[in-house]
Amino acid sequence: QGVLVPGLGTFAVVHEQVNGTEEVYVIRRPVFQLDMDISCLQELMFPTVMIPGDIEIMPLDHWWLSQTKSLPPDVVRGCVEETILLYSFQLRDRQHPAFVFENIGILSCQDNVLCMQFYHSCIVGLENWDTWVALLLT
Numbered sequence: 622q623g624v625l626v627p628g629l630g631t632f633a634v635v636h637e638q639v640n641g642t643e644e645v646y647v648i649r650r651p652v653f654q655l656d657m658d659i660s661c662l663q664e665l666m667f668p669t670v671m672i673p674g675d676i677e678i679m680p681l682d683h684w685w686l687s688q689t690k691s692l693p694p695d696v697v698r699g700c701v702e703e704t705i706l707l708y709s710f711q712l713r714d715r716q717h718p719a720f721v722f723e724n725i726g727i728l729s730c731q732d733n734v735l736c737m738q739f740y741h742s743c744i745v746g747l748e749n750w751d752t753w754v755a756l757l758l759t
């Protein structure tokens with residue numbers, strides 16, 4: 622399942638087959654597919670990530686987030702929308718702040734490349750059998 626954060630992009634977990642020297646590994650790894658207004662990304666490059674069509678994409682669950690943070694869903698929705706809007710304005714103004722996603726990773730811009738760097742703990746939490754392969758690919 623994937624999660625769409627409107628105005629920013631989609632987070633998903635993909636299964637990927639990797640051929641080793643003696644066996645084939647099927648690992649689960651996180652991916653992020655950027656989906657921002659192109660005007661925000663002037664002069665920035667970003668990796669092209671395609672999420673397979675068979676992965677179900679759900680919108681961000683503001684109600685669930687509100688339960689974990691003890692805030693009303695409308696407040697959470699407003700905070701998410703305003704934060705994404707602020708981030709896009711900063712990118713447009715050629716500021717490159719890091720966008721931190723708790724327990725997931727950091728969306729950052731280095732050398733004019735905007736990319737998602739997933740935390741080690743996020744990758745390990747998804748793939749406990751072939752963790753080293755998932756870490757190398759992510």
